[in-house]
Amino acid sequence: MILQALCDYYQRKQADPNTALAPFGFEEKGIPFLVVIDRDGRFIQFEDTRVMEGKKPIPRRFRVAKGIKKTSGVAANLLWDPADYVLGIDKKGNPQRTEQQRQSFIEQIRFLLCDAVTDAGVAAVLRFYEQPEQSLIADRHWAEIVETNPVMTFSLLEDGGKIVFHRSDVLAAYQQAINQQGDARSRCLVTGELLPMAVLHPSIRGVWGAQSSGASLVSFNKDAFRSWGKEQGANSPVSEKAAFEYTTALNYLLETSSLNRMQLGDVNDG
Template sequence: MILQALYDYYQRKAANPDPARRLPAFGLEDKEIPFIVELTAEGRPLGIIDTRQGDGKKKQARRYQVPKGVKRSSGVAANLLWDTAEYALGVDTKGKPERVAGQHAAFRQRIAELPEAARRDAGILALDNFYANFGQAALVADPGWPEIVETNPVVTFRLHNDGDLICQRPAVIAGRGGVIEEGGKPNFCLVTGQAASAERLHTAIKGVWGAQSSGATLVSFNLDAFASYNKEQGDNAPVSPLAAFAYTTALNHLLDRNSRQRIQVGDASTVFWAQKDDAEIEEGFAAIFGERDDPDVRAEQVRALLGAVHSGQFDGGRGDKLFYVLGLAPNAARVSVRFWHTAPLHEIARQIRQWFTDLKVVRSAKDPEYPSLFRLLAACAQQGKADNIPPNLGGDIMRAILSGSPFPASWLNAAVLRCRAEQNVTYLRAAAIKASLNRLQRFQPNQSLDKELSDMLDLENTSPAYRLGRLFAALEKIQEEASPGLNATIRERYYGAASSTPVAVFTTLLRLKNHHLAKLTNRGRAINFERLLGEIMSGLNDFPKHLSLPEQGRFALGYYHQRQDFFSKSESSQSMQSTQGESK
């Protein structure tokens, strides 16, 4: 199913009328070519053209559609009319003259094997003359030569005043079919269902975070155990050369660093695409779950997508089209599938709306309205570092979002542990806890009498854990007003114990409360605090000896909601005083 969906995506993109957005035809690939040697018709080099743009290490070479590169291991294998400087120019960059001589000979041999019609092309004749009469010695004085010797970049050739590279000239493109490597034994392709030979080795997939820079394979068999029944390499899962080219080209396109259809979810490089062209949902999906340089632009994209869902734009024919999400993770020299989800667009849109509903919690103006999945994961990781996010967590959460199933218990556990370890319930952790608990309650309603948590302070919530969280926030607020300017409050010392073993600390905290109330100079304020404490504790019979993990999450939400309620009332009071002052 994965390969078939990628194959169909390739067919659609290869037929795009816009050449800039069209995927390369069979036997070609998109390749960044940083340097081009420009030749006259007689083969005399006019100079080395640098195609890169940008500054410093951010320079990026222009992309060209060139004959598909060979799959290399440790041997010598040359690409057709483009390759590294060692192959294309015979430049010894590593002090291995004999090996470089073999590489350059292999490069020229690929050209010699072209059909006669291609060999008579003006570009090929010019290149033959360059090798016969000039060679690399004619390029030594060029300003770009030192960098070529130092870095061994990819190099190709072009005739002067010709818009195409030599490898793109019509005669060469027509003739390359005669030198494309053929597949293996006759078979049936598992992707297309048509009779075809099986591709022995599939092209490497590049762009998967954490995988080898040279790429890793999605389909691969290279152990003796896979040679049973006289089947070797690709014969174990026969995919035709055309289908293998299509799915690898499509996947590498989706994983490209400039792709708008990829995000990083934990250790999973995640790509997504629609069955039919739908830029709004494809780019909107990246905005929903990924990070953007401009958070305001991201928020607008998310808001627009949610508005489209609410207005029913995904109902009917558009919503029936399938949407695909594929998560890939590195596994040595291979790529493993972390998750794969396919569903109609209207179902994906509904689950996305539910995701943000589950996350919604009262926040300050500086907190993002629609937090990205990466930020939610990092908030629950040790030291807030992406490296400390558990490997499978991002993929498990993404799977739960798209399927509407409960979130993994490890996410709730991570959020609660971070709150305890840092004695701080942040907006992102509160959102993660609320989403986890509500999703769990929705799917397991008979396990508890607790109801779903609201996005702001809920005075009707009788959950003991939730009320204990509110009580702890109220006791902290009393201490803060009794002793302004404190470097540390009861939160730094008691939050961990209060949220896990309430009976051990709340008696002590209530005794301290009496001392703090006595220090308040505003007696009306002290009375209001006493009333608040009475209202909170009216639903508590005693202090529990232990709170379970979900109860610790409810404690954190009760604490967070009560604190935010204090802040909002304080800001409202200050705003009212400011308004009254201006009116005098």
């Protein structure tokens, strides 16, 4: 009932043009820095998107591809990620893993945007990675980026601050890619529809006492929690669509600035 109520809330918010949440496959993400490049993939500058609110710099929010659930392995988001993935900055003294992260970031672009590789923005990003000698360290933001490992994405110089992901051909290719994912279908326990099942549900952020990477509301990570040999999400089949809707709604309700969030002592209620 809780998941169903959260999905209903998401759908109500979606119907309101003034407060619409991100559509399926997307999310709103604060991104502090843009990597500005030209059509040939040459680095121009790092653009700081942050503005001061009180004494705290707040990054500009962009609608981007829904982030994948990160585990201990290497897995990249599409066209946005922390600097270790985007630029190959080794923060943990493990250059081999950092290079794997960078390659994963590149391969994710080639895989999910295979229908948009001729787009000027995507082509420029791929050319950026073909040029080993880039003057990144001369930029005035370089030291901060190395220190803080911020989330970043790309912007084409001629687009005047619009991110590459927002180019029309890129959005169309991504939409086609997410529409084609998930052939295996199960009966969704939330909606009752026969839909592609979520193996791992997106994380819930802002949960008191949970890890900074987020918490799971539905998870089966030990043998004792499983039944009939089923793995992970198959133990409680919830569709990708419903999992996206309930987690998007709950993350919205748990945002730091949300009026729906209240902390009483050591209890954090959403």
